[in-house]
Amino acid sequence: MRDIHRKASIYQVYIKSFRDSNGDGMGDLEGVRQGLPYIRRLGATHVWITPFLCSPQDDNGYDVSDYRNIEPMFGTMRDLERLVTEADALGLGIMMDMVFNHTSSQHVWFQKALAGDKKYQDYYIFRDPAPDGGAPNNWQSSFGGSAWEFVPALNKYYLHLYAVSQPDLNWENPQVRQELYDILQFWLQKGIKGFRFDVINEISKPQDFPDAVPGQREPFINGPRVHEFVHEMNRAVFAEHPEILTVGELAGCDIQNLSWFTDPARQELDTGFQFHHMRADYTDNQKWTEGRLNHRLLKDTLFSWVEGVEKGSGCLSLFWSNHDQPRALSRFGDPAGQPEKSAKAVATVLYWMGGIPSIFQGEELGMKNAGFTALEQYKDVESINHYKILREQGKSEEEVLRILAQRSRDNGRTVFPWDCSHAHGFTTGEPWIWSGDSVLCSAEEEEKKPDSIFHFYQRMLALRCEHVDALCGTFRPLHTARDAVFAYEKCGTEEKLLVIVNLSDQSGALAEEVELKGYEAEPVCLVQANEELPKNALPRQLMPWSAMVYKLNAKQEK
Structure with a gap:
């Protein structure tokens, strides 16, 4: 860890659910600005905001259609500039979530590619059909089904490791890389103090595109040129900005690669997220199952990662929850019996291990899973897709709904409870998603209680610095x-x-x-x-x- 970030801590804001300033039911940049004093009182140093750039919202903003403009539902460039200015005055750094593995299919680059422009076809990964006319290989999308989509007009398939509307960028093309570096420079000039890079260890694909082998890591994770690309990005953009905090989402990474990504001597990233401990309550290592927490697996995984990355001179970003995960209290604590004491215990076991803590909005209030009981309550594309997949596998509706209640990403996306008024003070209108059973106590109530979960987190962040x-x-x-x-x-x-x-x-x-x-x-x-x-x-x-x-x-x- 670089000395400049030894006291860093991250507070993640899921913008759609944090605070709505105009009553349309959707969180926005002005709402984040209004919440900055609260985050400052908690003691975080950086505010990571999920994507707020132009997007059709097929995947909650992780499908960007314009990297240099603000999605109107979240506000304007003036709103962002005001947010950055006030954050600076409070000693907080605004951290953007950058999605550089793929764009939206509505991005002008992809639209030009579909129209036949050879230059922009090389911005993405188009491949000829297999000899039998099928997909180029057996890679699967993280959202279900093939990772390849056929375009009849071009007689080619394009790669999408996520939704069909999220075509993967071709990082082998130096023009693509320069476009992305220029985008980062644009936001640095706006005063952004950090970047979280979405699925950054998937940007390098082996150019022979081999089939994935069941039971082995997918070929596109930690691909052949990934460290070269990330180092190049660091040198091209951050060499003159040592104060910038860079975080990589490194799903499927192993200890050695995460250490390489985050070793200061290698000049790639400052810290990174791994997700192996998130499988400690899976059955047969499968996410879309009902499961129980395996304490031995959780302990062995966390301890081996902390020891291994430390020996490799790397830096872990430690987290229990985020916008892609169910709530930590429901998974690792005791929400029905001793919610407050167990929430503090869950925080203690992780955040004193070192690294850089990343706290997801509401974790410091003891928020729980939503407890939804009907498919209509879910908004997440992954959850809705897997409802269909699980039903096709022969599972009953009751069983599938129990699985969704345990695993859905929407558990972490319910609205933030500011107070006890309508919609918990999140909005004066109707929220885009309801809170269900997720709220233990509001922020207003927690700040008034000296022994609350909030004040425990506040004291913990201060003690970490000491x-x-x-x-x-x-x-x-x-x-x-x-x-x-x-x-x-x-x-x-x-x-x-x-x-x-x-x-x-x-x-x-x-x-x-x-x-x-x-x-x-x-x-x-x-x-x-x-x-x-x-x-x-x-x-x-x-x-x-x-x-x-x-x-x-x-x-x-x-």
């Missing part, structure tokens, strides 16, 4: 008797932290739950906990959903 030496130090996992108990050390050059978290409703003697040999005589000082604990001694009992952070070799405090 203990940055340990957080940037060595990660050492500790042996525990139960899979649901997470324990580790973070050892810096000047201080050492001990983190112990019980992600279950079972209790036990601490000395039996965690291997604490050598700690008995070591001075300790409590840094943060989600319950009343001794200040200068470890507790005897590890209670249900208990979370604690102690400083070791600490001076005793009275």
